[in-house]
Amino acid sequence: MKAVVLNTYGPPAGLQIKDVARPVPKAREVLVKVRAASINDWDWGLVRGTPFVIRLIHGLRRPRIRIPGVDISGSVEAVGGEVTSCMVGDEVYGDLSDSGFGGFAEYVCVPERALAKKPANMSHVDAATLPHAGLLALQGLVAKGKVTAGQSVLINGAGGGVGTLGIQILKSFGVTVAGVDSAEKLDMMRSMGFDTVMDYRSVDFTRTGKQYDLILDAKSNRSVFKYARSLKKHGTYVTVGGSLPRLFEILVVGSLISLFTSKRLLVLGLQPNRGLDRLSELAEKGQLKPVVDGPYGIDDIPRLIQYFGDGRHLGKIVIDMDGN
Ligand SMILES: NC(=O)c1ccc[n+]([C@@H]2O[C@H](COP(=O)([O-])OP(=O)(O)OC[C@H]3O[C@@H](n4cnc5c(N)ncnc54)[C@H](OP(=O)(O)O)[C@@H]3O)[C@@H](O)[C@H]2O)c1
Numbered sequence: 001m002k003a004v005v006l007n008t009y010g011p012p013a014g015l016q017i018k019d020v021a022r023p024v025p026k027a028r029e030v031l032v033k034v035r036a037a038s039i040n041d042w043d044w045g046l047v048r049g050t051p052f053v054i055r056l057i058h059g060l061r062r063p064r065i066r067i068p069g070v071d072i073s074g075s076v077e078a079v080g081g082e083v084t085s086c087m088v089g090d091e092v093y094g095d096l097s098d099s100g101f102g103g104f105a106e107y108v109c110v111p112e113r114a115l116a117k118k119p120a121n122m123s124h125v126d127a128a129t130l131p132h133a134g135l136l137a138l139q140g141l142v143a144k145g146k147v148t149a150g151q152s153v154l155i156n157g158a159g160g161g162v163g164t165l166g167i168q169i170l171k172s173f174g175v176t177v178a179g180v181d182s183a184e185k186l187d188m189m190r191s192m193g194f195d196t197v198m199d200y201r202s203v204d205f206t207r208t209g210k211q212y213d214l215i216l217d218a219k220s221n222r223s224v225f226k227y228a229r230s231l232k233k234h235g236t237y238v239t240v241g242g243s244l245p246r247l248f249e250i251l252v253v254g255s256l257i258s259l260f261t262s263k264r265l266l267v268l269g270l271q272p273n274r275g276l277d278r279l280s281e282l283a284e285k286g287q288l289k290p291v292v293d294g295p296y297g298i299d300d301i302p303r304l305i306q307y308f309g310d311g312r313h314l315g316k317i318v319i320d321m322d323g324n
Helices: 041-048 053-058 131-144 161-171 183-191 224-229 244-260 276-284 298-309
Strands: 002-005 016-019 029-038 071-079 091-095 107-111 152-156 176-181 196-199 212-217 231-239 264-267 292-296 316-320
Touching: 002 298, 016 298, 041 053, 041 298, 071 107, 071 131, 091 131, 091 276, 131 161, 131 212, 131 231, 131 276, 152 161, 161 176, 161 183, 161 212, 176 183, 183 196, 224 231, 224 244, 224 264, 231 244, 244 264, 292 298, 298 316
Parallel strands: 152 176, 152 212, 176 196, 212 231, 231 264, 292 316
Antiparallel strands: 002 016, 029 071, 029 107, 029 316, 071 091
8 A cells, every 4th residue: 555654754755655564453453545634733743753742652763653644534344353343345435643643644643532433424535634633623623622602712723723623613703703714714614604704924912801601722831820911800711732841841830820820821731532423413503614735645644744844824624535
């Protein structure tokens, strides 16, 4: 089968497109024919081996994971002897970030617990955008952020995967939403329903004087005190990503602020695939329409990972495996 192979940490251009042996499922695994996959921050980090914590997890000098790719949508080709939740021919999707990656290949073996039925009304290309970014948004806004009707919400880094899915999840709650991202993405964000948009290069949202009930941050890069200042009384700030020192600061200082004031400042640790059925329900009701950058072919993956890292994409970058 054709796969994108990672031999050593380094720039994405070093990835090789190769023919490798098709994997065989173990007892509790499912062999999925990958029909579409999307690119995530985990791929950008794994391929380059940065930040350093990636090497602590995946191998100090050489990556133990040889095929990147966490978000997939596809069809079940074979099942292991103890699999009970899937049958050959089922259409499934999932996030492989805690089950060994491997999505950038024609076939991948996946533990059955990492898969859910693909939303029936969605193409594989659309479904592949959802598991990782959709659940960061859902867990951040709903499970941690506890969003409720009438609130005023801000998403920082709103034009990427998390923000473009997050705005659609928020729509069903009847809230007003501000979005912050680069100038090129603001028209797209307005068209998706953000009530207010800001270009982070010309506006610092923590200095506008406006306060929010809930802030979801995909790019935490300011001091925790600035975020606290931008929250209303009883407001909640949830970060899903940013530099490690900032995340550490939010974890430690944010907990103290949460202890001594009515404001909560939280770091989300993604629980892969938890809530995927809820995303499927929203998708089947027509309430989630992903923004797809592409679809592209498997041969494009090395340059697309670089394109993701350069932040030039809109929404989610998707690879259509059937296109090759
Ligand atoms: N919590 C967890 O367990 C977990 C797990 C996996 C991933 N993550 C994190 O979750 C985040 C995923 O977000 P995503 O998929 O939506 O990423 P994304 O698609 O790269 O979107 C991020 C957006 O933020 C914008 N941006 C860059 N700098 C900014 C700034 N200073 N202020 C405001 N916006 C800025 C980018 O635009 P430009 O590049 O055009 O400027 C881009 O549109 C990443 O930070 C990742 O590390 C967390």
